[in-house]
Amino acid sequence: MAKAVGIDLGTTNSVVAVWEQGKVTVISNAEGSRTTPSVVAFTKDGGRLVGQIARRQSVINPENTIYSSKRFIGRKYSEVDAESKIAPYKVVEGKDGVVRFDIQGKLYAPQEISSLVLQKLVNDASKYLGEKVKDVVITVPAYFNDAQRQATKEAGTIAGLNILRIINEPTAASLAYGLDKKGSETVLVFDFGGGTFDVSILDVGEGVIEVRSTNGDTHLGGDDLDNKIVDWMATEFKNNYGVDLTKDKQALQRLYEAAEKAKCELSSVAETSINLPFITADAQGPKHLDMKLTRAKFEALVNDLITRLEGPFKQALSDAKLSIRDIDEVVLVGGSTRIPAVQNLVRSLTGGKEPNQTVNPDEVVAVGAAIQAGVLAGEVKQVVLLDVTPLSLGVETMGGVMTKIIERNTTIPARRSEIFSTAEDNQPAVDINVLQGEREMAQDNRTLGNFKLEGIAPAPRGTSQIEVTFDIDANGILNVGAKDKATGKEQKITISGSTTLGKDEIDRMIKDADLHAAEDRGRKEKVEAKNEADGLAYQMERQLKDLGDRVPIHEKARGEQLIVDIRQAIKDDADIQRIKSLTSDLQQALSSLSSATYQEATGGPAQPQRPRKDDDVVDAEFNEK
Amino acid sequence: MDHPKKMATPDEGDEARTSDDRLKDLEKQLLEKEDLYLRTLADMDNYRKRMDREIKEVETKTRKALLIELIEVVDNLERAIDSKGKCAVSMKEGIRAIHRQVLGILNRYGVVQLESLGKEFDPRYHEAAGMIESKDFPAGTVGVEMRKAYLMGEDMLRPAHVLVVV
Numbered sequence: 001m002a003k004a005v006g007i008d009l010g011t012t013n014s015v016v017a018v019w020e021q022g023k024v025t026v027i028s029n030a031e032g033s034r035t036t037p038s039v040v041a042f043t044k045d046g047g048r049l050v051g052q053i054a055r056r057q058s059v060i061n062p063e064n065t066i067y068s069s070k071r072f073i074g075r076k077y078s079e080v081d082a083e084s085k086i087a088p089y090k091v092v093e094g095k096d097g098v099v100r101f102d103i104q105g106k107l108y109a110p111q112e113i114s115s116l117v118l119q120k121l122v123n124d125a126s127k128y129l130g131e132k133v134k135d136v137v138i139t140v141p142a143y144f145n146d147a148q149r150q151a152t153k154e155a156g157t158i159a160g161l162n163i164l165r166i167i168n169e170p171t172a173a174s175l176a177y178g179l180d181k182k183g184s185e186t187v188l189v190f191d192f193g194g195g196t197f198d199v200s201i202l203d204v205g206e207g208v209i210e211v212r213s214t215n216g217d218t219h220l221g222g223d224d225l226d227n228k229i230v231d232w233m234a235t236e237f238k239n240n241y242g243v244d245l246t247k248d249k250q251a252l253q254r255l256y257e258a259a260e261k262a263k264c265e266l267s268s269v270a271e272t273s274i275n276l277p278f279i280t281a282d283a284q285g286p287k288h289l290d291m292k293l294t295r296a297k298f299e300a301l302v303n304d305l306i307t308r309l310e311g312p313f314k315q316a317l318s319d320a321k322l323s324i325r326d327i328d329e330v331v332l333v334g335g336s337t338r339i340p341a342v343q344n345l346v347r348s349l350t351g352g353k354e355p356n357q358t359v360n361p362d363e364v365v366a367v368g369a370a371i372q373a374g375v376l377a378g379e380v381k382q383v384v385l386l387d388v389t390p391l392s393l394g395v396e397t398m399g400g401v402m403t404k405i406i407e408r409n410t411t412i413p414a415r416r417s418e419i420f421s422t423a424e425d426n427q428p429a430v431d432i433n434v435l436q437g438e439r440e441m442a443q444d445n446r447t448l449g450n451f452k453l454e455g456i457a458p459a460p461r462g463t464s465q466i467e468v469t470f471d472i473d474a475n476g477i478l479n480v481g482a483k484d485k486a487t488g489k490e491q492k493i494t495i496s497g498s499t500t501l502g503k504d505e506i507d508r509m510i511k512d513a514d515l516h517a518a519e520d521r522g523r524k525e526k527v528e529a530k531n532e533a534d535g536l537a538y539q540m541e542r543q544l545k546d547l548g549d550r551v552p553i554h555e556k557a558r559g560e561q562l563i564v565d566i567r568q569a570i571k572d573d574a575d576i577q578r579i580k581s582l583t584s585d586l587q588q589a590l591s592s593l594s595s596a597t598y599q600e601a602t603g604g605p606a607q608p609q610r611p612r613k614d615d616d617v618v619d620a621e622f623n624e625k
Numbered sequence: 626m627d628h629p630k631k632m633a634t635p636d637e638g639d640e641a642r643t644s645d646d647r648l649k650d651l652e653k654q655l656l657e658k659e660d661l662y663l664r665t666l667a668d669m670d671n672y673r674k675r676m677d678r679e680i681k682e683v684e685t686k687t688r689k690a691l692l693i694e695l696i697e698v699v700d701n702l703e704r705a706i707d708s709k710g711k712c713a714v715s716m717k718e719g720i721r722a723i724h725r726q727v728l729g730i731l732n733r734y735g736v737v738q739l740e741s742l743g744k745e746f747d748p749r750y751h752e753a754a755g756m757i758e759s760k761d762f763p764a765g766t767v768g769v770e771m772r773k774a775y776l777m778g779e780d781m782l783r784p785a786h787v788l789v790v791v
Contacts, residue, residue: 031781049748056751056784057746059753130671286710
C-alpha cells in the first residue's frame with residue numbers, strides 16, 4: 001500500500017514524517033537535513049531552487065527569492081500591507097484583490113510557491129521510502145481561516161498530491177503525544193519557533209480535538225534572540241577595542257553563527273565561551289574576540305522578548321474563558337522552547353505544570369501529522385498491536401545464576417533457544433527452573449514453574465547438549481522445552497500469564513534490579529569464578545588420569561594438590577581473590593601439561609556447564625505461579 | 626407431523642451451502658492472512674535494509690559533524706597565517722606547518738578544500754553573505770571568499786561563505 005506522509009509546512013522551515021512499522025520516522029531531505037527551509041528562488045537563467053540551496057543565494061537575489069510565502073497564502077492584498085512592506089520581493093495585487101508575487105514580470109500565487117516546497121518534501125520522501133508518495137496530511141496554524149486553508153489545499157493539488165486532510169498545528173502536536181486517547185482534557189500548546197509564536201488552547205476528547213482559542217505574535221522567534229546576543233557581543237567588543245564589528249560583513253557573519261551556537265549550548269550548560277580569533281585587525285595588529293556568556297546573562301539579554309510571550313498566553317486563556325487550573329496538559333513546540341527560561345516561563349504561567357517535551361519540538365507537528373496520515377490511510381488500524389515481555393525470562397544455571405533467554409522488552413511472539421550442558425559426569429537429569437525478573441541470581445527472581453528432564457545419555461560433564469527453548473506466543477503464553485540432543489528425549493511445560501503482571505509489580509521488580517545491580521553483579525562474578533575454578537579442576541583431573549604415567553611425578557603431585565586446594569576453596573566459599581589466584585595457578589599447570597611433549601590428543605575443551613548440578617534438584621514438582 | 630424426507634432435503638442443501646460458504650470464507654481468510662504475512666515479511670526486509678543504510682548514514686553524519694568542527698580550527702589557522710602584524714617569521718612558519726598537518730588529517734578522511742575565488746557563484750557550493758564591487762573579477766563571480774567550501778567525497782561538507790561581485 002502507498003504510504004501517506006505528514007507535512008509541517010512552516011513559515012521558515014518544513015518537516016516531513018511518515019508512519020510505518022508502528023512508529024513515526026522523520027525523513028531527511030536529499031541534502032541530509034531533517035528540516036527544509038520553506039524558500040523558493042528563481043534564478044536569472046530561469047531555474048528554480050527550493051530549500052537550503054535557495055536560501056544560500058537569497059542575499060544576492062532577494063527580489064527573486066520567496067521566503068515566508070505562508071504569511072501570504074490565501075489572503076487578500078489589502079490584508080497583507082505590513083508583510084508586503086518588509087518583504088524584499090515584490091508583492092502585488094492580482095485579479096479580485098488576491099496576493100501575487102511579481103518575479104521578473106511573471107505573477108506567482110503564494111500557493112504556487114508553497115506547492116514547490118511541498119513537491120520537494122514529497123520527492124525526497126519518495127526517494128527515502130522507495131515508493132511514490134501521493135497522499136499527505138498538511139498542517140496549518142489554528143488561526144488560519146477558510147481561505148487560507150483552501151489555498152494550502154490548492155498548493156497540495158498543484159504539487160500533484162492527494163490531500164487527505166488539513167489539520168491544525170497544535171492538534172498535530174497533541175496527536176504526537178497521544179493526548180487524544182487520554183479522555184476529555186484541556187491542552188495548551190505553546191509554539192515558539194524560529195520566526196513566529198503561537199499559543200493555542202484545545203479541547204481534546206473522544207478522538208475529537210477542537211480549538212478553543214488561539215493567540216500569538218507573528219513576528220517573534222528564535223532569530224530575535226540571536227540578534228540580542230550579536231548586539232551584545234558587538235557592543236562589548238566596541239567598548240573594549242573601539243572597533244564596530246557590525247560594519248564588517250565577514251565579522252558580522254561570524255557573530256551570527258557564534259550567537260546561534262551559544263544560544264543552543266546555553267540550553268544544556270550554564271556557561272559557554274565564544275571564541276572568534278582574528279575577528280578583525282587594526283594598526284596594532286589582529287584582534288580576537290574571546291567572551292564568556294552565562295545563562296543568567298543570556299536570560300537578561302532576552303528578557304524583554306521572553307516577557308512578550310506572556311500577553312498572548314493570557315489572552316488565549318481569557319478568550320477560552322478558562323483559568324490556569326483548567327489546563328490539564330501543556331505541549332511545547334518549536335526549537336525555542338528548548339531554552340530553559342522559556343520553559344520556566346511556561347511552568348510559572350501554567351501554575352507549575354510539567355510540559356510534554358519528549359518529542360523533538362522542531363518535529364512534533366510533522367510527527368502528529370504523520371500519525372493522522374497513518375490513521376487516514378488505514379496504516380494505523382492495520383498495525384497489529386504487538387505486546388512485549390515486561391520482564392526477562394530465563395533459567396537457573398550452575399551456582400544459582402539466572403541466565404536470561406528472552407530479554408525484557410522483546411516483542412512477542414518470540415522464540416529463543418540456547419544449548420546447555422551437564423555439570424557432572426554421567427548426570428542423568430537436569431532441573432529446569434523457569435524464572436522471570438531482572439536480578440542476576442535465581443533466588444531473587446520469580447519462579448514461573450519448573451520441570452526435570454530425565455534420561456540424559458551418560459556422558460562426561462560438559463559434553464551433553466541440552467537445548468532449552470523458550471517460546472512465547474502472541475497471547476503471552478510461554479512454552480518452555482528441554483531436549484537432550486543425544487537421545488531426543490524431551491520435556492516441556494506451558495505457563496500462562498507470564499505477561500499479566502500489574503504495572504506496579506513490574507516497576508518494582510525493575511527498580512529492585514537497579515537498586516541491587518552492584519551487589520548482584522558481585523555475587524554473580526563470584527559464582528562464575530567458582531564455576532570456572534570447578535571446571536578447571538575437573539579438566540586437570542581428567543588430564544592427569546588420561547596421561548597416567550607419562551606425567552612426571554612432581555607435576556602430578558602439584559596438579560593433584562591444586563585440585564584439592566581449589567575444591568576446598570569452593571567448599572569453604574573462600575573470597576573471590578583466593579579463588580581467582582588458585583584458578584590462575586591451575587591454568588598455568590594445565591597449559592604446561594598440554595604443551596609438554598608427552599601430551600597426546602585427549603578430549604576436546606570443556607563446554608560451558610551452566611545447568612545446575614543434579615544433586616541440587618530438590619523440587620521437581622510442577623510449580624506454576 | 627413428521628415428514629423426515631421432506632424436511633431433510635432442504636436441510637441437507639442448507640448444510641451443503643453453509644459448508645461451501647464456510648470453505649470459501651476460510652479460503653478467503655487464508656489468502657488474506659497469507660498476503661498479510663508476506664507483506665509483513667517484505668516490510669521487515671525493507672526495514673532492515675533501510676536500517677542498514679541508516680546506520681551507515683548516522684556514522685557518516687557523526688564523522689562529518691566532528692570534521693566540520695575541525696575545519697573551523699583550519700579557518701582560524703588560515704586567519705592567523707593571513708593576519709598582518711608583528712610576528713616572528715619562524716612563528717608564522719610554525720603555524721603554516723600546523724595548518725598543513727591538519728589539512729593532512731582532513732585529507733585522510735577524504736576531505737578537500739574547494740577554491741571559490743573568481744568562480745561563478747553557485748548556490749550548491751556557495752552561500753552568499755553579500756555583494757561587493759570588484760575590478761579583478763566579473764559580475765556574478767565570487768569576489769571575496771570569507772570561508773572556504775569543503776567536500777567529503779561527493780558530499781558537501783559545508784558551503785563557502787562568499788561575497789558576490791555586483
